Amino acid sequence: MSAEPSTDDADALLAAPLRPYLNVSPLLIAVSGGPDSTALMHRAARLGSAYPIHVATVDHGLRPESIVEARKVGLAARALGLPHHILTWEGDKPSRGIQAAARNARYGLLAECAGLIGAETVLTGHTADDQAETVLMRLFAGSGPTGLAGMRRERELAPGLRLARPFLHIRKADLVAYCDRHGLEPLRDPSNADERFARARLRRLIPDLATEGLDPERLCRLADRMARDEEALLQAARTALAAHRVPARTDVVLDGQALAALPDAILLRAVDLALSEAGGGGSQRLERLERLVFEDLRPALAAGVPIRRTLRGILVDLGEDGVLSFGRAPARRSPS
Structure with a gap:
């Protein structure tokens, strides 16, 4: 003993x-x-x-x-x-x-x-x-x-x-x-x-x-291992965000076609970082972010079609030119 x-x-x-x-x-x-x-x-x-x-x-x-x-x-x-x-x-x-x-x-x-x-x-x-x-x-x-x-x-x-x-x-x-x-x-x-x-x-x-x-x-x-891997993925997402940024006076603007080449895990985190940088608050449920990235954004990038979606108060706007912008969503009009 x-x-x-x-x-x-x-x-x-x-x-x-x-x-x-x-x-x-x-x-x-x-x-x-x-x-x-x-x-x-x-x-x-x-x-x-x-x-x-x-x-x-x-x-x-x-x-x-x-x-x-x-x-x-x-x-x-x-x-x-x-x-x-x-x-x-x-x-x-x-x-x-x-x-x-x-x-x-x-x-x-x-x-x-x-x-x-x-x-x-x-x-x-x-x-x-x-x-x-x-x-x-x-x-x-x-x-x-x-x-x-x-x-x-x-x-x-x-x-x-x-x-x-x-x-x-x-x-x-x-x-x-x-x-x-x-x-x-x-x-x-x-x-x-x-x-x-x-x-x-x-x-x-x-x-x-x-x-x-x-x-x-x-x-x-398990937490230690996940934290180690998550930090590596986040760093890759930060690098991608910096590399594919389009100069703009306002909002967060990115080269959508360049983002389309990223692996899913890094694209997911890059979009999350862009939402936060643009001022996105509120719920940060993973399912909603995954739906935006994998059901809306990724298919639109592959097809070369524009989309507009809102998440966490941020308007995610993919234009016909493949430019992806994140900015404050306009306030909703109150019913008359």
């Missing part, structure tokens, strides 16, 4: 991925009070930084006890010498898709708080277990490589602000053990076991899947 890791080993496990974010820039640590973010806050405070470290807790207002829990996090943060901010999600809450809406609101509030205090990085306590659940959810949803790449270790949260997940390859059990060894008392969120939510239902399946070999480690390895 193997010996239990020492406290020094457990501390080192958390310190190694966390150190690159310390002594680099001011930090804002998102702490819900659960074991993951509690361990993150505690370890960061113990390691210290030459720059300010702030803590923020988002009160989503979805449970009566949430404000009490946020205040408890504040007490724990201040005991570690860290300033604490409670960020409140105000206004009406949607009746459907509440978790997605709460996530969007949470990141918006964190970005706003980071801007106010001058933080350049927001840290969250996402773990390998969270990554495995995310990949599994996206697998069930029929996602492509982009979705199966899971959460990125780092991404841009707002201009000049990065979101980082230093513990993304550490198991939750290691963070729970860290809290136990240091006498920390994290909060327990009952929504994590609420089977009204898809993530909670899938979480219940993971032990059975693990017995068949699909354990969290393999799901995380």
